[in-house]
């Protein structure tokens with residue numbers, strides 16, 4: 197029998213509601229000790245699943261608050277066990293009383309992630325789906341949320357299973373052929389082997405590429421705004437932030453230190469870094485600022501290189517453009533409201549994209565948004581696509597990919613079927629790790645330890 201666990205399912209602090217969740221074989225009898233329905237004819241312990249009762253919550257015979265209890269009968273609940281959720285009015289004191297009442301009624305405090313862990317152990321979800329739950333809770337931008345949602349809906353699990361099934365067919369053929377050569381086992385053709393391996397390799401590669409974008413989405417994209425003095429970098433930062441974060445003046449060399457601001461652009465989290473204008477200078481403080489600009493430029497995952505469209509192109513502009521060429525860089529030709537003298541053709545070859553803007557009267561356009569996503573290669577992230585959401589999954593996918601690549605190399609070099617079979621076995625082992633079908637207890641403990649209590 198599984199001992200019932202209880203925890204707050206809502207965040208602590210002031211809120212309109214607080215919800216305590218109880219899960220386990222005796223969840224209903226725990227609930228009966230803390231909750232009394234208004235309708236005296238109702239018996240808490242006999243409630244059907246998917247039903248609700250209105251009443252009051254009690255601790256030590258003293259009323260805590262009005263309450264609503266929701267009942268989910270096993271196995272049709274989040275954890276697969278009997279679950280009762282009791283909601284009262286929000287506020288730390290009520291929440292605290294309600295939870296203590298549940299403990300006194302026989303429930304034990306839930307460990308971090310224990311509800312979801314029970315769901316996993318009861319076969320309600322795969323480990324990749326469980327991991328998606330935590331990613332959803334932590335998602336700070338809509339793109340991160342879509343990636344997590346995709347995993348929760350099981351797209352990654354389905355994709356991994358499809359690759360696994362193909363490889364299993366291959367292993368089956370190889371085993372039959374090599375173990376029973378004298379039997380009339382149908383020979384697997386070279387082109388079949390190659391096709392299965394190629395297919396598996398490209399599916400796994402897609403998952404690997406998707407993770408790079410996913411990691412960017414999750415952690416925010418370090419975005420350096422660089423350019424010569426007075427071109428309008430700080431004006432652009434302010435426009436994107438929606439408030440006057442950085443000082444703007446007509447004096448060249450206004451910004452000295454790096455000014456940082458996080459913004460969400462088209463669902464993507466950008467960590468903007470406005471930097472000192474880059475030029476030759478004798479001023480020690482300004483020179484240090486410029487050094488920092490160059491450091492941020494090198495370290496950035498995205499670069500907005502701003503030029504003043506009302507000025508002629510100079511050698512310095514071309515020099516700066518060359519510094520941007522190894523990066524995900526967008527040339528931003530600012531001050532379009534003035535007469536244009538800047539020659540874009542001299543710098544555009546160093547950039548992925550060019551955008552014309554008037555930072556002073558900036559408004560976010562679809563073009564600006566989609567250009568950024570395109571340069572970051574984020575356009576295809578949506579909740580229908582299988583996405584790897586964490587390091588553990590990524591390591592397993594990479595291992596499977598390497599093993600399939602080895603199998604393919606062995607095949608191309610004309611190695612025996614035995615050798616190819618060994619590589620495919622390694623790939624299968626890695627895929628089982630990914631889907632959680634042979635994960636060790638330590639891995640399970642590690643995955644769920646990252647959760648908050650109550651989930």
Ligand SMILES: Nc1nc2c(ncn2[C@@H]2O[C@H](COP(=O)(O)OP(=O)(O)OP(=O)(O)O)[C@@H](O)[C@H]2O)c(=O)[nH]1
Nearest residue numbers: 425426427428429430431449450451473554555556
């Ligand atoms: N006409 C016009 N002026 C602009 C535009 N954007 C910025 N400016 C002006 O250009 C001047 C410099 O703007 P800043 O944003 O301080 O430029 P910066 O690149 O941060 O300059 P430093 O910090 O000195 O490197 C200010 O007087 C702005 O008002 C624009 O789109 N059109």
Ligand SMILES: [Mg+2]
Nearest residue numbers: 429430450451
């Ligand atoms: Mg500035």
